[in-house]
Amino acid sequence: MAAAPIPPAPEPTEQAARKRRNLVIGWVLAAFVVLVFAITLVRLDANVSP
Amino acid sequence: MSAPAAAAAAPPRAATAGDYLALMKPRVMSLVVFTGFAGMLAAPGGLEPVLAFAALLALAGGAGAAGALNMWYDADIDARMRRTRMRPVPAGRVAREEALFLGLVMSGVSVALMSLAGGLLAAGLLAFTIFFYAVIYTMGLKRRTPENIVIGGLAGALPPMVAWAAAAGALTLDPLLLTAIIFVWTPPHFWSLALYQRGDYAAAGVPMLPVTHGARETRRRILLYTLLLVPTAFAPVLTGLGGLAYAAVALVGGAAFLALAVRLAFSRAGEALEPGGEALYTVSEGDRAARNLFAFSILYLAALFAALIGEHGFGLSFALRLPAPFPA
Numbered sequence: 001m002a003a004a005p006i007p008p009a010p011e012p013t014e015q016a017a018r019k020r021r022n023l024v025i026g027w028v029l030a031a032f033v034v035l036v037f038a039i040t041l042v043r044l045d046a047n048v049s050p
Numbered sequence: 051m052s053a054p055a056a057a058a059a060a061p062p063r064a065a066t067a068g069d070y071l072a073l074m075k076p077r078v079m080s081l082v083v084f085t086g087f088a089g090m091l092a093a094p095g096g097l098e099p100v101l102a103f104a105a106l107l108a109l110a111g112g113a114g115a116a117g118a119l120n121m122w123y124d125a126d127i128d129a130r131m132r133r134t135r136m137r138p139v140p141a142g143r144v145a146r147e148e149a150l151f152l153g154l155v156m157s158g159v160s161v162a163l164m165s166l167a168g169g170l171l172a173a174g175l176l177a178f179t180i181f182f183y184a185v186i187y188t189m190g191l192k193r194r195t196p197e198n199i200v201i202g203g204l205a206g207a208l209p210p211m212v213a214w215a216a217a218a219g220a221l222t223l224d225p226l227l228l229t230a231i232i233f234v235w236t237p238p239h240f241w242s243l244a245l246y247q248r249g250d251y252a253a254a255g256v257p258m259l260p261v262t263h264g265a266r267e268t269r270r271r272i273l274l275y276t277l278l279l280v281p282t283a284f285a286p287v288l289t290g291l292g293g294l295a296y297a298a299v300a301l302v303g304g305a306a307f308l309a310l311a312v313r314l315a316f317s318r319a320g321e322a323l324e325p326g327g328e329a330l331y332t333v334s335e336g337d338r339a340a341r342n343l344f345a346f347s348i349l350y351l352a353a354l355f356a357a358l359i360g361e362h363g364f365g366l367s368f369a370l371r372l373p374a375p376f377p378a
Contacts, residue, residue, distance in 0.1 A: 017064035024067040032159075035104055039166050042100045 069138040073121050073149050074114025074156070082113040082209045088355040089210030089228055091362040092291060093217035097168070104167035105216040109209055111160030112176045116205065118153035119184035122146050124192070130254040133247065153184070168216025175215055179208045196259040203236030204229075210355075224291045227282070228358075234282050235351055237275045238311060241268050242344040245320035246337035265320030272343070276311035280304035283354060296357040303350045310346055314339040 010018070086109045090102060097105060121128065121139050129140035138144040157180050165173035187202030195201075207229045214225035244251055244258040245268055251258040260268045284300045286292035292300065317339035333341040 011064075014064045017066060021065070021067050021070075035107070035163075036166065038100050039104055042098050043166075046098070 063143065065138065065143045069143050070148075070152060072138050073118045073144060073152055075117030075120075076114075078117055078206075079110045079113045082206075083110050084352070085228070085232065085355050086209040086213035088358040088362075089213040089225060090217045092224065092228075092358050093214040095218045097217050101167045102217070104163055105172065105213065108160045108164035108167060108173075108176065109212060111156050111163065112180050112212075113209070115153050115156035115160055116180045116183040118149050118156060119180075120188045122149035122153055123184070123188050125149075127193075127254045127256060131247075131250045133250060164212075164216065168212075169219055171219065171221075172212050172216035175208060175212045179205050179212060182208075192256060194257070196257050196262040198257070199240040200237050203233050203240075206236060207232035224286065224289055227285050227289065227291065230285075231279070231283050231354065232351065234275060234279045235347065238272045238279065238307075239344065239347040239351075241272050242314065242340045242347065244268070245314075245340035246333045246344075248320050260320050265318075268320060269315045269317070273311045273315040276308055280308055286358075292358065293361045295361055296354070299353045299357045303353055307343075307346060307350050310339070310343045314343050 083106050086106060090097065090105065096102075121137060125139040125146050128134035128137050134140065139146055139149050157177075161173050161177045161180070164176045183202070183205035187198065187205055191198040191202050210228035210232070211221065211225040214228070215221055241259055244260050245265060248258070248260040248265070252261045259271065280300075283304055284297070287297045287300065317336075319337045319340035322334065322336055
């Protein structure tokens with residue numbers, strides 16, 4: 001069975017663009033986690049507090 | 051070669067985060083958040099600031115998801131229209147499959163976030179809104195009927211209702227009125243744009259009303275919907291949702307809207323089959339009446355909802371002492 005061809009390495013500009021996109025995705029995910037945590041705290045406070 | 055043509059001929063550059071944001075139609079998202087914010091402030095009860103922020107974020111995400119799904123499905127149309135051919139998918143910067151993936155993921159995330167922040171009713175309404183825009187409007191109506199934006203306008207009209215449901219947990223007549231205002235506003239808004247972009251829609255094979263029924267019939271229907279819009283926009287005053295400021299905006303804005311629609315009805319806008327430009331507001335002399343109504347319609351809707359925000363969000367409400375025939 002023939003090995004799958006190795007895709008060419010991305011251009012430096014493409015690599016840089018990917019890195020920037022990954023950073024943005026990382027920040028967005030982190031912000032989402034913080035937001036869900038904050039929602040949980042607010043909901044807990046509303047449902048548990050007398 | 052013109053600058054856009056040269057850009058179109060050049061190999062696409064690597065996609066940036068901004069291209070993925072563009073897939074989600076940020077201008078539509080901002081309008082959705084704006085009308086949703088008004089609905090949220092006007093609703094009784096009110097949300098904790100963190101929950102309100104999350105609900106508005108979910109609303110924006112849902113609008114973005116619908117926009118991305120629209121760009122996935124309509125990439126062929128977008129490539130043929132001058133106004134849309136530089137969007138990320140037709141320009142080759144983002145693959146169609148990526149737009150689809152982004153749309154599906156954002157749909158799930160935004161509905162889940164809305165259920166956490168605003169409850170199941172708001173989440174269900176948001177899911178319905180995304181479905182209506184992406185499936186009913188984009189896949190079903192847009193290429194088949196000149197009533198596409200009339201029926202499809204419901205998707206753009208629902209955000210105040212979604213936000214109201216998030217804040218109040220239930221629906222009354224008032225959020226239905228807010229939705230009705232945007233629903234009736236949509237045809238004159240889009241048809242006035244379609245009048246001077248008629249050539250573009252014809253080239254793309256989209257059966258917008260000016261393409262299928264001609265400019266004269268379109269101008270007549272714009273006037274009819276405007277006659278329906280003016281009293282609809284005033285209705286919140288009768289239920290007590292809108293106060294003095296809202297009533298003033300509805301009356302003065304409605305009169306100006308009607309005057310522009312009458313002027314358009316007696317103009318020859320849309321008669322010449324112009325190819326359509328890339329700029330939304332640059333038109334030939336004959337189409338100026340259509341451009342003016344299109345531009346004013348945005349200002350009018352923004353002013354109506356800004357009045358609601360001012361009255362309910364910043365304590366500027368001076369309620370009119372009118373008998374309320376429709377208790378909300």
